Amino acid sequence: MKNPLLDDNIFVPDAEAHVWDDGRIYLYGSYDIKGADNYCSDRYHVFSSDDMETWVDHGVSFTFPEGWANDCPLKVLYAPDCAYRNGKYYLYYCIPDGRCGVAVSDRPYGPFEDIGQIKGMQGIDPAVFIDDDGQAYIYWGQFDGVRSAKLNPDMITIDEESVTQPLSVAEHDFHEGSSVKKINGKYVFVYTDTHRHKDKVKGGMATCLGYAVSDRPQDGFEYHGVIIDNYGCDPGTWNDHGSIERFRGQWYVFYHRSSHGCQFSRRVCAEKIEIDGDCSIKEVTMTSGDLTASCIKASAACALTGTVRIAGDPLVLTGISRGDTAAFRYVTFDGEDDVVLDGASARVYIDGGEFVPGVPVTGKHELKLVFKDGEELRRIRFGKRSEESLKCRMMNDE
Secondary structure, three states: OEOOOOOOOOEOOOOEEEEOOOOOEEEEOOOEOOOOOOOOEOEEEEEEEOOOOOOEEEEEEEEOOOOOOOOOOOOOEEEEEEEEEOOEEEEEEEOOOOOEEEEEEOOOOOOOEEEEEOOOOOOOOOEEEEOOOOOEEEEEOOHHHOEEEEEOOOOOOEEEEEEEOOOOHHHHOEEEEEEEEEEOOEEEEEEEEOOOOOEOOOEOOEOEEEEEEEOOOOOOOEEEEEEEEOOOOOOOOOEOOOEEEEEOOEEEEEEEEOOOOOOOOOEEEEEEEOEOOOOOEOOOOOOOEOEEOOEEEHHHOOEEEOOOEEEOOOOEEEOOOOOOEEEEEEEEEEEEOEEEEEOOEEEEEEOOEEOOOOOOEEEEEEEEEEEEEOOEEOEEEEEOOOHHHHHHHHHHHO
16 A cells, blocks of 8 residues: 555545445545645545555546535535445535535446535535444534534435534544544544644644544544644645545555645545554554655655655655655665665665665665755665675765
8 A cells, every 4th residue: 555545646635435335445535636725626536446556536526516506605625425325325515615415326436416405504524424223424514513413314304403512622622524433332433633733823733633432423422532643744734634444354544644835735645553442543653655665756755844845746855955854654675775866865764773875674664864955856766786886886985
């Protein structure tokens, strides 16, 4: 598995992951436009995979609805979710003014046909969960406006008498981005969590995916901690939004990372997680996926400090200042003893120790660069030096 999951020219944040009856894993998310200065766009794409390595882009699945939503001044689609019932796939979406709608398709990737607005809901980021007894629940909203309700059997209207507030800012540092799964008989509520990186002006940054657990689907949730924090993926990063899903026996957390030195241009990533019997989830760190020491793209960096950022066409590390750092977790070495940077100069560290040219490295390690100069870094190449090349290098160094 590589991170980000999709190609360099695809920017999908807010991913909700689902495994349907065909055994494939599907990603439903917003769709950012590369380099734009705003969140999302007027369309969704659905992506699927049978191995977490190769992803199929099923094309545009839905576009901003005509008719009932025309009076919304900003015609973009925020984070969606999808649910399956009785041979139909229901796409739940929202627009910037907080109204939510639903669309339907015979296929998990659409195209989805709009049904219209869901009455009784006001707030972004709808998420749907269907319990073991068949009762469907929908969650939506930001801050203390987060709400939950039962969906009626038609899957397009809610039971307005069932509305609750499942989480709060005070108790859970809830920001937005609800996602609920049932695991080991308990309800696990994943959401954008602002516990960390607090300052006097902004409060906590919305870079964490936290989770809370309850014995009930609509209330009683107790905060359990952070699953992943994307702070440091980009100098301008601000938010996170994602989900958890089990695929072929392995649980994953899906989240996004910003690029281009901004809060936008976000790319979907995933990390393996372990869930204990009591639904405890150990926090994981951002990785670049499984990299092999041959030639890796600089855009695979998973953690940055300073002004350096992932940007450009094609994507590179750019905006480099002396002392900036870029980390790649993790690179598997097979005796390589040479590291060549294409475009910038930097000190190279392996698991915190400075790399020594000519000394072979084996196994899986974190590669870290501390930049000295250069406008951009395009790729990193690895190799094995010959004795003759080592002699030449030593003579040149002298």
